[in-house]
Amino acid sequence: MTTIPGRIGIASRVLTKVSGAVVAETLDVPFGDVHVDTSDDSGQVAFRVATPIAIAVLSGDSSAAHPTGGVMATVQALQETVRSRVGEITGRAVSRVDITITGSSVVTKGRVR
């Protein structure tokens, strides 16, 4: 906290964009596919995220490793990532992250068509 008088405000759409970017970056999905609603949760910030998730082709080569713990573990890790990263970037306490998986984009890593 600086000693210079003045206040710093962050518009709610900025929180929405930042959390959307964090989700897109973490899951490696296009930013435009991630939809975020931001709301207040008893004085803290709550996000409702709807996003597709990137999954390796099940029958594919082994170079695209499946995440340990599957989709649930990925999503639980994402909740924590959003909470900490948005907290770091905006300085706002995030109390709640609801995530809905709306689809999957198949990762076809290393394939040459």
Add this chain to the structure above:
Amino acid sequence: MTTTSPLQAEDARADPSGDASVPAPVPHATYRRVLRRETHSSRSASAIVVLVVLVLVAAYVGVESVYAALSQRALLFSPLDTLSTLATAATSSASVIVIAVGIVTGLVGILLVVLAVAAGRRGRHTVADTRVAVVIDDHVIAAAIARGARTAGRLAPGQVTAWVSRRSSEIAVTPASGIPVDEEAVLTGAREELAETDYQPRVEPRVRVSQNGKLGA
């Protein structure tokens, strides 16, 4: 104005005794009267209404008296019949109208007693000053407190609302989502703002932080 005007009185006291650090309370009787008039509401409006009603009642009784003296039929009803109705109202099975009128009259009576006894304070404070009589509306004090609290607590204008009553002030703060409110800073800011002016009676601030935050502030 019988003796000296406040201005002359002020001139008489204007000699530089150098003892300006001890401000006497409001000095002049005229000032005290003016301040009291400005901080309390007048009862003339209710007095006028009551007297006009009394005049109408008296005029009506007079008209009915003339009709009765000429042994004509009563214009609306005879005041004497009213008296007998009143006398038997408590014992006889009074009609609904009589009961209703009684209740309304009782309420009006209570209202008038309250108007007469209550202090009739207006939402204003005075400032203890030896030179001038100052009256400040409570809204102005509230705005000043809200500004002081806002600046000290680093809050947006929409996040702070203040009310001022006679001896206390309530500051309602809505936190920005995700940032806790520094209640101590808000209270200190409000106290400093209040300390700048010597409001009479003194106003003691209280801070209330809302449970829900405001997004995007």
